[in-house]
Amino acid sequence: MTFDQIIGQETAKERLLTEYEQGKVPHALMLTGPEGCGALPLAIAFAQKLLGGGTMAEQLKHPDLHFAFPIYKKYGSAKPTYCDDFISEWRELCLSQPYFGMAEWMAACGADNQQLIIYGDESDAITRKLSMKSSQGGYKVVVLWLAEKMNETCANKLLKLLEEPPQQTVFLLVSEQPEKVLQTIRSRTQIIELTPLKQRTIEHADTAMFFELFVMLMRLSYARKVKEMKQWADRLASLGRERQKSFFVYAQQMLRENFIYNFHHQAELNSMTEAEAQFAVKFAPFINERNVLGIMEELTLAQRDIEANVNAKIVFFDFALKMIVLIKSGK
Numbered sequence: 631m632t633f634d635q636i637i638g639q640e641t642a643k644e645r646l647l648t649e650y651e652q653g654k655v656p657h658a659l660m661l662t663g664p665e666g667c668g669a670l671p672l673a674i675a676f677a678q679k680l681l682g683g684g685t686m687a688e689q690l691k692h693p694d695l696h697f698a699f700p701i702y703k704k705y706g707s708a709k710p711t712y713c714d715d716f717i718s719e720w721r722e723l724c725l726s727q728p729y730f731g732m733a734e735w736m737a738a739c740g741a742d743n744q745q746l747i748i749y750g751d752e753s754d755a756i757t758r759k760l761s762m763k764s765s766q767g768g769y770k771v772v773v774l775w776l777a778e779k780m781n782e783t784c785a786n787k788l789l790k791l792l793e794e795p796p797q798q799t800v801f802l803l804v805s806e807q808p809e810k811v812l813q814t815i816r817s818r819t820q821i822i823e824l825t826p827l828k829q830r831t832i833e834h835a836d837t838a839m840f841f842e843l844f845v846m847l848m849r850l851s852y853a854r855k856v857k858e859m860k861q862w863a864d865r866l867a868s869l870g871r872e873r874q875k876s877f878f879v880y881a882q883q884m885l886r887e888n889f890i891y892n893f894h895h896q897a898e899l900n901s902m903t904e905a906e907a908q909f910a911v912k913f914a915p916f917i918n919e920r921n922v923l924g925i926m927e928e929l930t931l932a933q934r935d936i937e938a939n940v941n942a943k944i945v946f947f948d949f950a951l952k953m954i955v956l957i958k959s960g961k
Contacts, residue, residue: 631675631688631728637835639668642822646676655680655769656820657795660777660803660811663824666832670775671728672824673802677771680800690721693765696772698756700732700746700779701739710751726865732776734870748774750783753791760796770799777803778810785812792818836873837903840880845909851953852916863946874942878933882926888914889922921959928952 633643642661649655659676661669677695678687686692697713697720704711713720716739723730723738730738736746756772764770774780780788792801792815803819805811843866850859866874887902891914902910917925932949936942 631671631678631724633672633675633679636672636675637668637729638827638831639672639824642672642824645822646672650676650679655800657799658792658801658803658819660805660808660816660819660821661824662805662808662821664826665731665806666729667824667826668729669804669806669824670724670730670773673773673775673804674724674728677773677800677802680769680771682766682768690724694768694770696756696759696770697775698748698752698772699735699775700748701752702741702744702746711749712755713748713752714755722864723868726868730868730870734868738868746779748776748780748784750781750787753780753784753787757787757791760791760799764798768798770796771802772799773802773804775804777805777815778807780811785815789815789818836876837880840877841884841903841906841909843877844881844884847950847953848913848916848957851950851957854954856951859950860947863943863950866946867942871936871939871942874936874946875933878929878936882929885917885922885925885929888917892918916957916961921956924959925953925956928956 633647636643659673661673663669674690678692681687681692681694684692687695690697697717699713699716699720701711701713701716704715719738719740723735727734732746736742736744760770760772774788789812795801801819803811803815808816808821843862847859847862850862866877869877884906887906888910891902891907891910928949932945935945
C-alpha cells in the first residue's frame with residue numbers, strides 16, 4: 631500500500647509526508663473518520679513508509695510492524711487470545727480489500743455474531759514486542775485499528791505506553807468513534823481527521839478496481855492458471871456483497887462493450903475509458919457469437935447466487951473455471 635493508492639485525503643497525506651520528510655514524526659497519531667474513509671489503509675501506508683518499504687513491509691510481515699484489532703475469544707475465556715492468532719486472516723483482508731469495515735472483518739475472522747474487543751492481554755503482548763530491539767535498527771510501528779474497541783484494561787495499559795513510549799516507536803491509532811476513546815489517550819496523540827469520501831470518488835475507485843479484476847480473470851482464464859484463479863476468487867470473496875454484485879454488473883457491461891467493439895462501424899455505441907478501450911483492442915476478438923451468450927448467462931447466474939448469499943468463494947471460483955472453456959471457445 632502506497633500513498634498513491636490511497637483514495638483522496640490529500641491534506642492528510644501531505645501532512646504525514648511533511649512530518650516524515652522533516653523528521654518530526656510524533657510518537658502517537660490517531661487517524662479518525664467514518665468507515666470507508668481510508669483511515670486504516672492510510673495508517674498502513676504510512677507505517678510501510680516509516681519502515682522503509684520492501685517486500686516484507688508490503689506483505690505486512692515486517693518484524694517491526696505490529697497490529698492490534700478487535701477479536702473474539704478464540705479458545706474460550708480460560709486461555710488468552712491474541713491478535714496474532716488471527717494475523718493470517720488480517721493480512722489477507724488488508725491486502726485484498728484495505729477499505730473494509732467491521733462486517734467484512736467479522737466474516738473474514740469467522741466471528742459470526744460474537745462481540746469483538748481488543749483485550750487487556752493484547753496490550754501486554756504489544757509491550758513485550760516493543761521491548762525487543764528493532765530488527766532493522768529503525769522504527770517500530772504499532773497500527774491499532776478501532777481504538778474505541780479497547781476494553782478498559784487494554785486502554786489503561788496502552789496509556790502507560792503512550793506516556794513513556796519506547797525509543798523510536800510510533801503508534802498509529804485508527805478510530806471511527808474517537809469520542810469513545812479515553813480522553814487521556816486522545817490527549818497524547820496528534821489527531822488527524824479524515825473527511826468522508828464523496829460517492830463519485832468511491833465509484834471511480836471501485837470502477838478502477840473492477841477493471842483490474844476483470845482483466846486479471848480474463849488473462850488467467852486464457853492461460854489456465856488455476857491456482858492464481860483461486861486467489862482471484864478469494865480476493866473477490868473478501869469484498870462486501872454489494873461490491874460483489876457491482877462487479878458482476880461491471881463485468882456484464884464490459885462484455886457488452888467488447889462484443890460491440892468488434893463491429894468497428896458501430897464505434898459510437900461504445901462507452902469505455904481509455905484503459906478499457908486499450909484492453910479491448912486485443913480482448914474483443916475473443917468475445918463473439920460463439921461465446922457471448924454463454925458468458926453472459928454465467929455472469930447472471932453467479933450474480934443471482936451472490937444475491938442469494940451462496941458461499942462467495944465457491945461462486946467466484948466456479949465462475950472463473952467456467953471462463954477457461956468459454957474464453958477458449960471464442961477463438
